Structures are given as structure tokens and as C-alpha cells.
Amino acid sequence: MIILELKIGKSEWIFLFLCMVLGIVAEEAFFRAEIGISYLVFITAFYGLFFYRYRGFSFAHQRFGYLVLICIWLLAAGYFINDNSYFFALNILVIPGLVFFHLILITSQKNIRWNKSAFITYMLSKLWLAIKYNFQFLSQLGTYFKQGVDESKFLVWKKVLIGILISVPVLFVVLGLLISADSQFERMLGGIPQWFQMLDGEVIFRIMIVLFYTFVFFGLMQALIKKQINVIIHDDKQKFTLDGIITLTFLVLINVVYVLFTIVQFKYFFSGTLQGDFTYAEYARKGFFELLFVTLINLTITILVLTYESKSTGYIKRIIQSQLTILVISSGVLLSSAFMRLSMYEEAYGFTFIRVMAHSFMIFLVVIFMYTLVKIWMEKLSLFHFYFISALLYYTLMNVINVEQIIVTNNLERYEQNGKVDIHYLNSLSHTGVLGLIDLYKVTPELPGLKDILIERKNEANISHISWQSYNLKRIQANDELRKLQIQ
Structure with a gap:
């Protein structure tokens, strides 16, 4: 049983604004370019806001909490230091899961044992509490804006807004089909005022992402800091036994x-x-x-x-x-x-x-x-x-x-011993593999196929543009080595 008090004051409005800023940072970090140093920037901003909101809070399980926090930072730093596509894909799920676990862990009651199965139920209850908080906040927000407005007029505008929200996705599909079916109808839509055409679908999508992140951060951090009454039943009785x-x-x-x-x-x-x-x-x-x-x-x-x-x-x-x-x-x-x-x-x-x-x-x-x-x-x-x-x-x-460095080093040593190496597999690795191919070329430039691979890689490096989000040490190092490589 969880009782949550919800009051909208000045501090809530300020924190909502800060969560929106963090939502913009998240959108910039994850949806503009390939993730690199941007993940570390986001984690820094996220925990900066978290510790600002929880200043003066008495955290629980601090020693284990610090361990989890260090692991989160190291995993986020991996996007900046190394360049492993396998771990990058896994960490899309692992890091958010660890962050959620860490927040629940250090804000929980000190008598709660995280290594028991009941802690999973406790985490799920906190997640539901965050969702519930957002709904309650939006409900009270509607009540706040409704003050001084005639009830009947407010109800009409509310229904109009709901109708618009329902019609938008349908209109996108219908208009797309009708434009494909009739060129005359497409030309007619071309006469719509330019200001209406400025409604870019990508911009709308990015705004939705920012709002989504805003309320995820706001709901979770607000729900955890509010006064709650938790009733947790510890059932230590073992129901199933082996003879x-x-x-x-x-x-x-x-x-x-x-x-x-x-x-x-x-x-x-x-x-x-x-x-x-x-x-x-x-x-x-x-x-x-x-x-x-x-x-x-x-x-x-x-x-x-x-x-x-x-x-x-x-x-x-x-x-x-x-x-x-x-x-x-x-x-x-x-x-x-x-x-x-x-x-x-x-x-x-x-x-x-x-x-x-x-x-x-x-x-x-x-x-x-x-x-x-x-x-x-x-x-x-x-x-x-x-x-x-x-x-x-x-x-x-x-x-x-950097597991890929171990792979490259061992394959190059194996080549020195028996003359066997799979250059195409090394090329399929990240930029660590490219650095290995460069080292191999400096020793054995006549290796069949190696020159062609490096020429292609060098051409890609010469025309590549790396945004700040994608900044990665291995990527920068490999591109620099490729540009300096004398190969025709």
C-alpha cells in the first residue's frame, strides 16, 4: 500500500523546467547522431539534476550504491573510450536498467534488502508510482488552468482537443494515401499556406521525444522523494522444498x-x-x-x-x-x-x-x-x-x-607464427580492427586484399564528419592513422 501526497508549488515548476532541459539534452545525445561521448554527457547531466533534487536526502545502501554508480559511469564512458558495437547495443538496455536500480536502491528504506526477490516487486511498485504521479500532476495541471473558466466552455475545448489528438494519426495515413492516389489532390495541397507546411514531421517527433523524457525524469524523481507509506510483507517461509x-x-x-x-x-x-x-x-x-x-x-x-x-x-x-x-x-x-x-x-x-x-x-x-x-x-x-x-x-x-584489442593482438601474433590471418574479419570489427590492419600493412603490405581494404577505409575517413555526439577516441585515432597512411 502506497500513499502519495501531491502538491504543485514553485519548486515543482522549477524542477519540471529542469527536467525539460534534461529531456532536450537526452534528445540531443541519443537521436541526433551515433552515440559517443554524448552518453557520458547525458549521464553527467542526469546525475547532476538527481543529486540537486535530492540534496540533503539521507541515502540508503551507500557503499553498494557507489559501486553501482561507478559501474554506470564506466559503462557510459565506454561509448567514448572504446568502439564495440556488441556492447554498445547491449548497453542501450543495461545502463538504463542499472540507473533505475541505483535510484531505487539508494532512495529505499534502509531496512529493505536488495538481494531478496521482494526487491523486484518493490522496484515495480516504484515504477508504477512514477507513472501514477505523472497522471496526477497532469490532472492537477488541468484543474489549475481551468480556474476562472466557465465549466461548459472548458468541457467543449477539452473535447475539441481530444478530437484533434485522435484525428492527427488518422489524417497522416489518409492524406498520404490520397496524395499517392491523385496528383490533382496533391497539387491542391501544394497551395496550402507556407506556414502550415512548416509543420515538419521530424520536428514534431523530436518534440514528442523531449516531452517523453521530461515526464519520465520528472515523474520518477518526484515520486521517489515524496513522503510515502510502504507496507512490505517479508515472507521468509520457504514454500517449496526438496526431500x-x-x-x-x-x-x-x-x-x-x-x-x-x-x-x-x-x-x-x-x-x-x-x-x-x-x-x-x-x-x-x-x-x-x-x-x-x-x-x-x-x-x-x-x-x-x-x-x-x-x-x-x-x-x-x-x-x-x-x-x-x-x-x-x-x-x-x-x-x-x-x-x-x-x-x-x-x-x-x-x-x-x-x-x-x-x-x-x-x-x-x-x-x-x-x-x-x-x-x-x-x-x-x-x-x-x-x-x-x-x-x-x-x-x-x-x-x-577493450575486448577487440585482445582479438586484434592475438590474431596478429598468430599471423607471425603461422602466416594465417582473416583480414576481412578484422575489417568487420570496429576502428580497433582498422588500427590492427594498419599495423599489419606496415609489416606486410603485399598481403592480398589488404591494400584495397585500407584504401576504401582511407577514403571513408577523408570524407567523414564526426559530430560532437559521436566523438570517440578509437574512431578519432583510426581516422588520423588512415589519413597519415601512405597508400595508393
């Missing part, structure tokens, strides 16, 4: 399979010998994804048992813990095997974004499994708390370190 005997039987059977598989891995893979007609690269390609998928299944099983097992006691509990330990160790062997398979596959076919990310994800899983192993014997530890923070740090780190 100890059934769980133990299941773990024993599945661990037998994993122990046999581990023996096979040590016999063939870790010993450096293979049987049959498989090469190492073929063997790696054959089993990598299967092993990784099984590892994720094992992690899911371990989490479910730790969460829902019916808290057996005595020797049953110890045996279950031992079986979970075997499961985690077996998962480590699977990860090692998958890691080695992928390494051999990269040696045979080169390094790509997906392969390097798969390597990094397996290292992340090792960290997760190590913590889970400790959790098996120390029950008071929180799994979700560690998983969330480690996943956030892992994702932020992969954004910051």
Missing part, C-alpha cells in the same frame, strides 16, 4: 556419470593424446558448447539444492554437501576441458569476439563455482548477493578492457 533422500539419490547418480567423464578427459585430453580420426581442432569444435551447457546445468542444480533442500541434518546433510562438492569439482574439470578445446580451436581458426567472450565467461564461471563451493559448507553466505555483484563487475570489466 533430502531424493536429492541425495539424484546427486549420487549424476556424479557417477561425471566421474566417468572426468576419467575419459584425463585419459584423452589432458594426457595430450587422442584416439580415432579426430584432430584437436575437430575434437574441440565437437564438444565445446556441450560441455559449457552441461556446466551451466550443474550450476543450476547446485543453486537449486542449496536454496530448496529441506535442511537435512546429521549424516544425510554431510553426504549431500560432499556430493555437491564432487559436482562442483566435476564442473571445474568440464570447464577446464572446454577452455582447452576452445584454445585449440582458436589456434586452428583464429580469435573472434564470441570465442574471446566465451573464454572470459568461463573464467567468470570459475569464480562463481569457487564461491559456490565455499557456500556449500558455509550456509550463511548469500549466493545472489555475490552473483549479482560479480556479474556486474565482470560485465563492466569486459566493457572497459
Whole structure:
């Protein structure tokens, strides 16, 4: 149950104006050109307005809040420092989600635990509260402007406005069809006064975007700072449980399979010998994804048992813990095997974004499994708390370190060793790949196809114009190197 008091005063009008300015900044940052430094500019403006509105506010969960805030800034800075299209696309959703989570986290009550499932419900209630606040504000705004106006006349104008709003989208479609159907009608519309033709559809669209952002910022920040009465029911009673005997039987059977598989891995893979007609690269390609998928299944099983097992006691509990330990160790062997398979596959076919990310994800899983192993014997530890923070740090780190630079460096080293390199894949990367091709050209200018690619890239650099929104260090560096490159 949430009770929200709404009063429109001078401070609300000032803050609404500031939110409109922030809405203009958002439109300029995201809808004018390719995103670059503009995301960092927007985040700076957004949190500047937020901390101005919440000056003197007593924030909760400050240490974890600072961690999330640092990650948000680093992810936003990635648009300026690096140039990775994969992360750029993901961060369109990740950064706004983290910002929303951060605002709810630090403005919540101090006794609310963010690592519980009830916090998701709490976040959704705050989102609904922000939407409700905007409707209440607009309703009171209408009441404010209605003062001193005859009720019947106000109702008429209200209905006229609603009719106009309903007719506009229909008229756009109908007029477009009629103009296409009859040239005479099109010429007749050409005689409409010039002032009417100034209603550019793009301008209207941008105004709508600004207003949308304005009320998103205004509603959310205003709703969170208002006095509220929150009734949160903490239901710590576990409704679903796993029987100890059934769980133990299941773990024993599945661990037998994993122990046999581990023996096979040590016999063939870790010993450096293979049987049959498989090469190492073929063997790696054959089993990598299967092993990784099984590892994720094992992690899911371990989490479910730790969460829902019916808290057996005595020797049953110890045996279950031992079986979970075997499961985690077996998962480590699977990860090692998958890691080695992928390494051999990269040696045979080169390094790509997906392969390097798969390597990094397996290292992340090792960290997760190590913590889970400790959790098996120390029950008071929180799994979700560690998983969330480690996943956030892992994702932020992969954004910051420039994965594409690792790909380029390793592919160039591989070329020095065996003379094999996929220049077309390097060209498909961002400007980091272009810088790698330039380095490759300086060493081996006669490489087939390389000269043509760099000439095309140089021509693009010579005619390119980078707006302030798209300013990116890698893009600027690559264009400068291309312009200086002596190639005909």
C-alpha cells in the first residue's frame, strides 16, 4: 500500500523546467547522431539534476550504491573510450536498467534488502508510482488552468482537443494515401499556406521525444522523494522444498556419470593424446558448447539444492554437501576441458569476439563455482548477493578492457607464427580492427586484399564528419592513422 501526497508549488515548476532541459539534452545525445561521448554527457547531466533534487536526502545502501554508480559511469564512458558495437547495443538496455536500480536502491528504506526477490516487486511498485504521479500532476495541471473558466466552455475545448489528438494519426495515413492516389489532390495541397507546411514531421517527433523524457525524469524523481507509506510483507517461509533422500539419490547418480567423464578427459585430453580420426581442432569444435551447457546445468542444480533442500541434518546433510562438492569439482574439470578445446580451436581458426567472450565467461564461471563451493559448507553466505555483484563487475570489466584489442593482438601474433590471418574479419570489427590492419600493412603490405581494404577505409575517413555526439577516441585515432597512411 502506497500513499502519495501531491502538491504543485514553485519548486515543482522549477524542477519540471529542469527536467525539460534534461529531456532536450537526452534528445540531443541519443537521436541526433551515433552515440559517443554524448552518453557520458547525458549521464553527467542526469546525475547532476538527481543529486540537486535530492540534496540533503539521507541515502540508503551507500557503499553498494557507489559501486553501482561507478559501474554506470564506466559503462557510459565506454561509448567514448572504446568502439564495440556488441556492447554498445547491449548497453542501450543495461545502463538504463542499472540507473533505475541505483535510484531505487539508494532512495529505499534502509531496512529493505536488495538481494531478496521482494526487491523486484518493490522496484515495480516504484515504477508504477512514477507513472501514477505523472497522471496526477497532469490532472492537477488541468484543474489549475481551468480556474476562472466557465465549466461548459472548458468541457467543449477539452473535447475539441481530444478530437484533434485522435484525428492527427488518422489524417497522416489518409492524406498520404490520397496524395499517392491523385496528383490533382496533391497539387491542391501544394497551395496550402507556407506556414502550415512548416509543420515538419521530424520536428514534431523530436518534440514528442523531449516531452517523453521530461515526464519520465520528472515523474520518477518526484515520486521517489515524496513522503510515502510502504507496507512490505517479508515472507521468509520457504514454500517449496526438496526431500533430502531424493536429492541425495539424484546427486549420487549424476556424479557417477561425471566421474566417468572426468576419467575419459584425463585419459584423452589432458594426457595430450587422442584416439580415432579426430584432430584437436575437430575434437574441440565437437564438444565445446556441450560441455559449457552441461556446466551451466550443474550450476543450476547446485543453486537449486542449496536454496530448496529441506535442511537435512546429521549424516544425510554431510553426504549431500560432499556430493555437491564432487559436482562442483566435476564442473571445474568440464570447464577446464572446454577452455582447452576452445584454445585449440582458436589456434586452428583464429580469435573472434564470441570465442574471446566465451573464454572470459568461463573464467567468470570459475569464480562463481569457487564461491559456490565455499557456500556449500558455509550456509550463511548469500549466493545472489555475490552473483549479482560479480556479474556486474565482470560485465563492466569486459566493457572497459577493450575486448577487440585482445582479438586484434592475438590474431596478429598468430599471423607471425603461422602466416594465417582473416583480414576481412578484422575489417568487420570496429576502428580497433582498422588500427590492427594498419599495423599489419606496415609489416606486410603485399598481403592480398589488404591494400584495397585500407584504401576504401582511407577514403571513408577523408570524407567523414564526426559530430560532437559521436566523438570517440578509437574512431578519432583510426581516422588520423588512415589519413597519415601512405597508400595508393
